[in-house]
Amino acid sequence: MGEVEEARAVSETVVVIDDDDAMRLACRQILAKSGYEVEEFADGSRGLDGIGAVRPGLVVVDLKMPGVSGLDVIGRIVRIDPTITIVVITGYATIGTAVDAMKAGAYDFLPKPFSPDELRLIVRRGFERRRLQLASRQCEMDRELQRRRFVTFVTHQLKTPLVAVHQYLDVLRRMGDGAEAAARRGEWLDRCLARTEELQHLIEDWLMLARLEGGTLVRQRVPLDLKAVLPEMLAGYQQLADARQVALAYELPDESYPIRGDRTCVGVLFDNLIANAIQYNRPGGTVRVHGARAPGEVVIDVVDTGRGIPADALPFVFDEFYRGHQPEGRRIEGTGLGLPICRLVATAMGGTIDVESTDGAGSTFRVRLPLLEDGTDGAGPGGEP
Amino acid sequence: MTAGAHILIVDDDPDFADALRTMLTGAGYEVTVAYDGRAGVAAARRARPDAILVDVMMEERTAGFFTVQELRRAPETARTPIVVISALYAQVEEFQVPPDPRWAGHDAFLPKPVDSDLLLARLATLLTRPAPVPGAPEE
Numbered sequence: 419m420g421e422v423e424e425a426r427a428v429s430e431t432v433v434v435i436d437d438d439d440a441m442r443l444a445c446r447q448i449l450a451k452s453g454y455e456v457e458e459f460a461d462g463s464r465g466l467d468g469i470g471a472v473r474p475g476l477v478v479v480d481l482k483m484p485g486v487s488g489l490d491v492i493g494r495i496v497r498i499d500p501t502i503t504i505v506v507i508t509g510y511a512t513i514g515t516a517v518d519a520m521k522a523g524a525y526d527f528l529p530k531p532f533s534p535d536e537l538r539l540i541v542r543r544g545f546e547r548r549r550l551q552l553a554s555r556q557c558e559m560d561r562e563l564q565r566r567r568f569v570t571f572v573t574h575q576l577k578t579p580l581v582a583v584h585q586y587l588d589v590l591r592r593m594g595d596g597a598e599a600a601a602r603r604g605e606w607l608d609r610c611l612a613r614t615e616e617l618q619h620l621i622e623d624w625l626m627l628a629r630l631e632g633g634t635l636v637r638q639r640v641p642l643d644l645k646a647v648l649p650e651m652l653a654g655y656q657q658l659a660d661a662r663q664v665a666l667a668y669e670l671p672d673e674s675y676p677i678r679g680d681r682t683c684v685g686v687l688f689d690n691l692i693a694n695a696i697q698y699n700r701p702g703g704t705v706r707v708h709g710a711r712a713p714g715e716v717v718i719d720v721v722d723t724g725r726g727i728p729a730d731a732l733p734f735v736f737d738e739f740y741r742g743h744q745p746e747g748r749r750i751e752g753t754g755l756g757l758p759i760c761r762l763v764a765t766a767m768g769g770t771i772d773v774e775s776t777d778g779a780g781s782t783f784r785v786r787l788p789l790l791e792d793g794t795d796g797a798g799p800g801g802e803p
Numbered sequence: 804m805t806a807g808a809h810i811l812i813v814d815d816d817p818d819f820a821d822a823l824r825t826m827l828t829g830a831g832y833e834v835t836v837a838y839d840g841r842a843g844v845a846a847a848r849r850a851r852p853d854a855i856l857v858d859v860m861m862e863e864r865t866a867g868f869f870t871v872q873e874l875r876r877a878p879e880t881a882r883t884p885i886v887v888i889s890a891l892y893a894q895v896e897e898f899q900v901p902p903d904p905r906w907a908g909h910d911a912f913l914p915k916p917v918d919s920d921l922l923l924a925r926l927a928t929l930l931t932r933p934a935p936v937p938g939a940p941e942e
Contacts, residue, residue, distance in 0.1 A: 570891065577890040577915070582818035584916035589826045592919060602825065609818050 431455040431472055432541060435465035435491060436480040436507070441530075445478060448534040449541060462486030466494050474502060476544045478528075478537075481508035481515055489522050496523040501552060503544040507532070568738070575739060575754070576620060579613040586610050616753070623755035626686065627738070630762040639767075641790055642684060644675035644716060648707055651685065655692050663701040670709040675716045676790040679767045687763040687771075688720070690756040691783050695722035698781070711789065715769070720783045727775040735773055736761045760785075808930050811852035812836045813843030813870060814888075819915070823856070826919050832926075840870035847880045853930055854884040856922075857909070859891075875908040884929035886922070890915040 432454045434445045442458040449456050457472050459465035462479075463486050469477060477495055481488035488506065495502055506519040509530040516527045525547060526540050586606045593599035652666050659666045677684075688707075695705040703723035710717045727735060734740040739754035760783075764771040769787035810832045814820045817838065824834045835850065837843035840857075847855055859868050871887065874880040887909040911925045 574891055578816060581890050581915045582816055582822070585819050585822035588916065588919060589822045592826065593829065598825070598829065606822070609821075613818060 430545070431457065431474040431476075433465065433469055433472060433474040433477045434458045434479075435460075435462060435468075435477065435483070435488075437461055437483045438480065441480070441507075444534075445537065448537050452538050452541070454541070462488070462491040465491060466498070469495055469498055469502070473499065475548055476503045476505065476541060478505045478507060478541070481506050481519060489518055492519060492522040492524050501548060501555070503548045505540055505544055571739065572624065576617065576624075579617040579620070582613045583610045583617075620753045620755070623753040623759060627755055627759055627762065630759065630766060633766070639678045639680060642677055642679055642681060644677060644684075644709060644718060645670050645672070647681075647684060648675075648688065648709070648718070651688050651692060652707060655696060658693070659696050659705065662696055662699060663703075664696050664699045665704040666696075667704060668707040668709075670707075672709060672711045675709050675711065675718070677716055677767070677787045678790045679787065683763045683767065687760050687785065688718075690760050691720040691785070694756060695720050695724070695781075695783075698722060698724040700724060703780075712786075715789050716787050718785045718787075720785075721780065722782075723780040726777045726779050727773065727781055728777045729775075732773060732775060736771070807831065807833060808853040808926075809833045809835070809850065810926070811843065811847055811850065811855045813838075813840065813847075813855065814858040815839055816858070819858075823917065823922075827922075830923055840873075843870055844873045844877065844880075847874055847883065848877050851879055852883065854886065854926055855880070856886045856888055858915070859887050859889045871909050884911075884926075884932075885909040886911045886913060886925060886929070888913045888915050888917055 430453070432449050434442050434449075434456060436442045436445070436458075437460055439460070442460070446456045446458055457468055457474065459468045462483055465477075465479070466486070479488050479491050479495075483491075488508065492504055492506070495504055500523070504524045505526050505528060506516075506524045507528045507530060508515065519527060525544050528536060528540055586609060590599060590603060590606060593602070648670065649668055652668055655666060692705065692707070699705060699722050705723075706719075706721045708719040708721060710719075731740075736757050738758045740757075761771050764785055764787070767787055769785060771786075772784045773781055774784070775781035810827055812820050812823055812827075812834060814823075814836070815838050820836045820838070824836055827834045835846060835852070837846045843855070843857065846852075855874060857870055857874075859871070871885055874883065874885060885908065889912075910929055913922060913925065
């Protein structure tokens, strides 16, 4: 970690290790002219000490030196800092020695005699490669950190309902059979059940997300007509909508909305959108599913008249576990994974999903899926599961 | 000695807070609940509870620690005993929270779910400890 930390400011220092005084001087002059800081050492062991102290970005090392050999020097530089680029020079330029040097960790090989331009070119390329290497290392570390944070966060999300249930049961047991326990027991057991259910949904969604990300879910692609699928799905939500006093409506004016996709995944996609539209709605509100055909695509809008999403929250609604501001003391149901799942499903089917919203006036989720062109709509409505 | 003391719970999970509140009420404490850090600080400054329980992993992730810091900065709660609770006990380091409680300014740390006996014991200790002498160096 520390080593990459330091390397962020990429060192432009070159260390030259060569027992030939004239060669060291020549290298110093050539490279200094190109703007590099140059440190030179006359043998391997002093060179290695110097590298430890100077931490150069690049080392030019003669392969044939008395004392510590060039090959050994290469090996030890790699141990000091594997990101240092090593260029080997030698008068004994054979394929064998070159291969040995590269195997030991050298980046490139420069046979004597060489021109100033050859040296400059190889050093410039060496630094360029190092910069790229460091950048990709940094990326990898950022990703790793993000992944670890995410695992921690998921763990916390999974533990939260479990903790609530545990706490209820623990307190119930402590209360024994008193009047207070009798008064609380029913309500608390209901809450325990609700939280257990929440945990189950969370685990199911989490699994779904992992499978979608692993690409193992959207395998089956059959012709589907959303004109048949969507009203059927909406009908399944009638009871929930009634309970929330929300009206369901659809407008599917075109003759058909043929797509190719996995029936289960299409179900998951619109299930999440419709359920959200009902849940985030207000009594007396409506959920409207609207279809349109555009060149090459089917466009489905799920429009609600809920409280909408604040502009500053919009960019994050497809992020895992993102939830907008919640009213005090009230938890919005749901796993926080629904919209990320929607986005993965839409993407896996070659489509997109976007959201538009006016704070306080509702949201429109727009799904675009590739249109299945005429002549291929062999399967009936709904297709095969 | 500690009976009737006022405890403020700051936690964004109403179920957890409800269970804990009932347990503490049963043990003779007077309990109020705030469901996020901001409301918690406001309630604490207003009501001046005898001890505060703060969850450090509320929706805004590490927000609980900012809550602790804010409570410590506020003159009304600068010396109020604070017990931090978190379900992330085992992974605390990931969030760069040093295990040394003095760093964040809290007086005790308990993992979630909370062991009721342990919490009651901690509270009893914290509520009966002698008030620190102003200006005296922390040990």
